[in-house]
Amino acid sequence: MSKLVIVGTVAFDAIETPFGKTDKILGGAATFIGLAASQFNVDAAIVSVVGGDFPQEYLDLLSDKNIDISGVEIVKEGKTFFWSGKYHNDMNTRDTLATELNVLADFNPVVPVGYKNAEVVMLGNLHPLVQMGVLEQMNKKPKMVILDTMNFWMDCALEELKAVIKKVDVITINDEEARQLTGEYSLVVAARKIHEMGPKYVVIKKGEHGALLFHEDNVFFAPALPLEEVFDPTGAGDTFAGGFAGFLAKTEDYSFENMKNAVIYGSTLASFCVEKFGTERMKKLNEKEVYQRLDQFKQLTQFEIVLENIL
């Protein structure tokens, strides 16, 4: 089993959906990534920062999942990063109501000594300079570096983003971001242009329309599980990335064939995430539920056409 380093926000979220609203609850990219990866019992560490206002019980929640949090700096006099958003009725689009960087503004990530040799590094959505800072602390080249990002960094730190993209093996990005990054409408063409920027593997997340994995001329697609209702999409993309990274760290098989499985695990875990507010569903998820849903994914996608004399 490989070690996994996760960098990203550990934060407060306040969420409003057509189904209800929350006060400040546990959120953040690294939180969702960590909870998803912890399903695989990998040796994972989160590198992040919180303020003195961050409840000990939230940190305990991560520790209880066997996630190393020695790399989560606590700035006693500071306030934790806060995001607030409101989803529209279609649950595919949202308005950001508030973004308070707080302690994130001066964050200098420090990778714990015991994790500087991790084989898998998951760079969650953060300023590309912070992502680069984590990569530079690794004392050997990781087997697999996965980067998630968002349009915000394309708008305000494009050169820094391109520099870190150049150094990663896998990028996970949503469809609109892939189009913005490349100026191409076709996702097939966009993926090819992103390949040329560095990553050998490109994952394009399409929300309720699933995810595409590109590698050279190969492409694999995993649908999102059709759900009766999506309760809260917050964290679904991070949960996907955490499942993807956790599965690779667990299996230590970085072939395209196994990466297909990683995409399926990521989609499976994301399908749970959206069932409740915030981390509520993920923190109580058990093995049996995951296996049942994996089986649903098989039913959903697998078929048996024999390429014989049908035509």
Add this chain to the structure above:
Amino acid sequence: MSKLVIVGTVAFDAIETPFGKTDKILGGAATFIGLAASQFNVDAAIVSVVGGDFPQEYLDLLSDKNIDISGVEIVKEGKTFFWSGKYHNDMNTRDTLATELNVLADFNPVVPVGYKNAEVVMLGNLHPLVQMGVLEQMNKKPKMVILDTMNFWMDCALEELKAVIKKVDVITINDEEARQLTGEYSLVVAARKIHEMGPKYVVIKKGEHGALLFHEDNVFFAPALPLEEVFDPTGAGDTFAGGFAGFLAKTEDYSFENMKNAVIYGSTLASFCVEKFGTERMKKLNEKEVYQRLDQFKQLTQFEIVLENIL
């Protein structure tokens, strides 16, 4: 091999896309359905109507594919149905520029005597009273009746549409139409409500986002093949339906498992349709190309997770 009756328009289309525009070319739901179904060498007949302005070469094209056109009425003094549309840059939405019903306004479908006992009936998009008229001419209950429709009939002939929906086994409908028909945003819930209206099988077409097949509590999903560019989406939905119906008529296996394969064949054929204007690609399609693309679909969707002790 079963007989297949296809009812739908045989028409002129004029199409404008970001890639170019056409004069009046061969189009119509029954045309696309017939061309797709003809890939399976089934014994198919089209029931439709054209005007005296319809070129013999278009009729010959259908005959040459072994499609029986004795049920295509030619109204010598009339003009053929004409549709004109312009696609937006995203190729997912379009404006209708012209719809001239012409001979379609007084169309009374007549099923050829030799096809009144067909096992499979494909009711292409037309007035629901015409669809019902075809069903009433069958002299035994077909094994499988498939209905395609569109929002236009929900707006202006909802009761007649519901009456025919009640009598079919499979409905193919796009996502927005499924939402309009049921008032439900969730496609899972919409499919359940449509089941209650009659059809045991519900296929929801999501264009570039693939297609869902629902049956009782089972659901199957086929993606659209990711393409570098979609040249002209006209007829893709009909081509899907024609592939679906043709495959079932060919295999005579109406189980859910085999219907999954029918969905995959439908998606495969539709992926060719959009590569060129109108019927241009479909009329030249050969067996080898279809098999190669089916193999691409396998690569795209099939994975091999062993549900063992990963977690």
